[in-house]
Amino acid sequence: MPLFRPTYWSGFILSAGLALASMAGAAAAQTLTIAQGNDILSLDPANHGNNSTESALVNIYEYLVDKDFSQGQLRFTPRLARSWSTEDNVRWTFKLRDDVLWHNGDRFTAADVKFTIERAQQDKKLINASKFRRIKSVEAPDDTTVVIETDRPDTLLLHYFVGNGAGILPKAAFEKAGGKEEFFKKPVGTGPYVFEQWIKSDQVILSRNPRWWGGTPKWDKVVIRSIPETTTRVAELLTGGVDIAVNIPPEDIARLNDNKGTRAITFDIARNIALHVRTGKDRVTGDPKLREAIDLAIDRDAIVKQVLEGHGKPTRGFFPPAIPGFAPDLNTNIRFDPERAKALLKEAGFDGRKRPAIKISTPSGRYVKDREIVEAVGGYLEDVGFRVQVEVLDWTVYNSRLAGDGFGELYLWGMGSYTDASSIFVQDFKRHYDWSDPAFEDLARKAGNAKTEAERIALSQQAQKIVAEQRVRIGLLLPQSIYGVSDRVVYDGRFDEMIAAEDVGRP
């Protein structure tokens, strides 16, 4: 291992004089530069739990199937698999493309798919080690056929083949490299772009894959930069240093639209913001009446309009409409009734002189306007008679509190990156919220064994209603994502927030 990377120093010296010159034509027409808010965590698709990392990796590796939200609801479209079929949701047959080459020239076959699944199952240190836990066996009877069996009927199988951990890896190249450490120094995928270099905390550089099965990729070079400071990200976009900048605060939209050559785009994403409620008997939120009062006291419409400047939708639920199994009524039947909330407080024995004390915790800057949303919620709760303490925590501390269940009555949580509403069953409600409900647990059991997609969807919709009615989670809003985009490129954003360079066009 070299003590100092020579590339760093030589690049520094070589580019010293060139940097100023190259500034003028930053995007040398064929280079796409994307600014993310953080660096990628890993080049190993199975070893990260991070959206922006996956957003970079989708250009290098490919999934068996693609998730397509362009029609308003998730559907799976062919990618490395041309087609797939199952009769019982237990035994699945995938027919693969036969014209795919790895970046090193090897041919992609069914053995690679088998390898990818089994590697994730066997290496317990991988962050996505549990991704394929329901898969009992994988067979590759010939080069273009993969047969997968699950432990019991599983209508979510296709969901395992998209998202974090789903990128298919090359068996031969991986084994030849002699382990993951070596392989991921210069990883090989099948995607439209080839990995060139990763300068940590700075940028990932990719180049065009001339042998891509899907045709000639649009860009010669793709640079994915990590720019944590929002002001800097915006400045880079304004000066033409980057073509797309993610996570723009609502207050910068006008500035980007007024500037010549840039614009802001907003679009729906797979995320929801909710208050999670601790319902133990030792807390005031143990009383269902007070939980209902909280739900009714919040003017979600006003929060969306004022805090998010309209870039979101109010909801009582937990999933946007594009997610299979979302409960439609929860996005429409939203009541704001402070008078009823006050009455409920009275019924619960709080007459105005004695006020129920509530602590709401929030991170700051993790989700769009998280702290401001909680401050607004706190104001509404004060209005109907609660005594509110808002606690703003650093993200690390926030996560430790979550893991150790150290929060007060309410805390803000932004679930995201899901592809199905049955993810409502994943969390341990007893542990996190001190809440259990026989009907809900029954639904969870049944959902794990659902034989058809329709059955699974019906079960998770019922579960969401129970959670919303009992106010274990109080849905607040569905935020939109805001990107800054240069006029040099054509881009509208994607629901899953993946920025595939092939989706970005030139005017």
Place this chain on the structure above:
Amino acid sequence: MTKRSPLRALLQFVPVLYIVSLVVFVLVYLTGDPSALLIPEDASEADRLALITAWGLDQPWYTQYLHYMANILSGDFGVSYRYGTDALPVVLERIPATLTLTAGGLVVAILIALPTGIFAALRRNSLPDFAISAVTVLGKAMPNFWVGIMLILIFGVWLRLVPVSGSGGFAHLILPAMTLGTGFAAELTKLIRSSLLEVMGQDYIRTARAKGVPETLVVLRHGLRNALIPALTMTSLHAIALLGGALVTETVFSWPGLGQLVVQAVYVKDMAVIQIAVFVITIMALTINLATDALYRLIDPRLRH
């Protein structure tokens, strides 16, 4: 200041490094395990526990620590939880960027402070001296974060003279080095001015003047040389602080130095990376101390023995 052999100085650092590693280990351990920060949002409790077991995080802290120290003695510095790779190169590859930025910041500070400080001392209580005093107070009062963003807006966005952020070329270094350098330049200017004034009142300066040595030579050869000792001390202390990572400046300019790495590592309790970074920073601090000692002796012959 006694003369120390560099080797002995290095050896004295072994127990220090050991204690530092133990303290860091216990502190990080006490804040909980990293699993919750590593796993995907939709992972279940069972997934989290499986990860904890796989990484050996379910062991008591002393077992983990002994295991860790045994590995270090055999040359294995551990694996970064966050990056899933060997932690040593993860830290070492940040050093060039950190050294570049530190050097850049110091050069800017010295280039500003040295002439300004001398000028202010020579024109003591004049209008320019008061003006310099006012500017240094302002320079010290402006937070790095704000200076950085102002520099970006003026030189990057408005004048378009230099790149806004990132690393790679000399042009990229200009704004972060100015951000780091200006604050320190303010401090250093004041120090050079006051120590030069103090030295200029000494007997040997009067002797030099009485011998008819030209004033410029008196200041540069006899005055400045002695006035530089405190400035050197302050610069070396500042360099050590910068080598530990200039987090704010690195974040504003997305500069890939140690500061960003260490803070991210602390966020996810990436033990191996934190430990190595602390080792590396400690060793760099020691090196600077030794180099400063050598410079003292070079500047001031009285310290040679």
